[in-house]
Amino acid sequence: MNRSGAQRKIWHGNGMIENNLKLTEQTFRLTLSVQGTLPPINAGQFVMLRLPNHTDPLLGRPFAVYRVSGNVLEVIYLAVGKMTKLLAEMRTGETLNLWTPLGNGFSPINIATHIIMVAGGIGQTPFLMLAEKYVQTDSHCTLLYGTRNAERAICMNDFRELGVDIHLATDDGSRNNDFGGYHGLVTDLISKVYQPAEPTRILCCGPRPMLQAAFQIARQFNLPCEVSLETSMSCGLGICFGCVVKCRCEKENKNDYETKLTSDKIDNETWDYRRTCIDGPVFDAYRLCW
Ligand SMILES: Cc1cc2nc3c(=O)[nH]c(=O)nc-3n(C[C@H](O)[C@H](O)[C@H](O)COP(=O)(O)OP(=O)(O)OC[C@H]3O[C@@H](n4cnc5c(N)ncnc54)[C@H](O)[C@@H]3O)c2cc1C
């Protein structure tokens, strides 16, 4: 089921590598084409990629869908471990198993909203499709992007071409010629771009401490906040329960529940596990047990 409760249709098959382009030392842009047409994919949904004829690793790995057009799908990945390092060696014409769209994606956003996308590391990947959708409306899209150094900040031109307002933050204070570079935490930039007069929504993807810091700021300003989690997964389909996270559960007494959402205290009755692959990867930050 998707957010609207409709039965979801998952495409499963082989994708052929059209391009596997090295962007930086560890980052790659993978372009895959499939036979036939992919079902509609929403911003924040993901794809599982698996190396065919491999037992190590046997399982697929989840990646945000960066961009999709007809039967062509793009993923931006960081070569960090077993699967992604092998993937980095693959060439045009080779194939991968894939299944998509998976997960819930970001919830719909009212028009004329300031959408502040907060990304850390490779966390910008689910936001391009979101920006593609909302720059067409009266919404104002801002990307706050934090990386270790300016060299690691990738794909910013894709966002700029859409008209997204981009602010870079780097750990070492290095700067990008076009986008500058604030020396410090990317979350420090939230209060700099937030305009209280504009309805605002904060969306985040990146390392957990960054998500938590962004959520604390959203809570301080009383703003809606969604976070996309990068929990490791096995099936991606809701079967194995390998991807659970602790969430606050809705109680029958709604008022009581609302109070508990904003309280730091979580008792045993108010939480349960949720599967990141089907209830997420995008969660209302107020519902997660941080
Ligand atoms: C919804 C979702 C979307 C995602 N989107 C993206 C995306 O767009 N781009 C992207 O790059 N990633 C994305 N990820 C993360 C991606 O799935 C992981 O990077 C990928 O699974 C790594 O697989 P791997 O086999 O290469 O690494 P693994 O071998 O499974 O290792 C995973 C992590 O453990 C570390 N590790 C491995 N071996 C050891 C060891 N012996 N000791 C200590 N640490 C170790 C690795 O450095 C790595 O950080 C996403 C994850 C989710 C859940």
Ligand code: FES
């Ligand atoms: S990865 Fe199997 S249930 Fe989520």
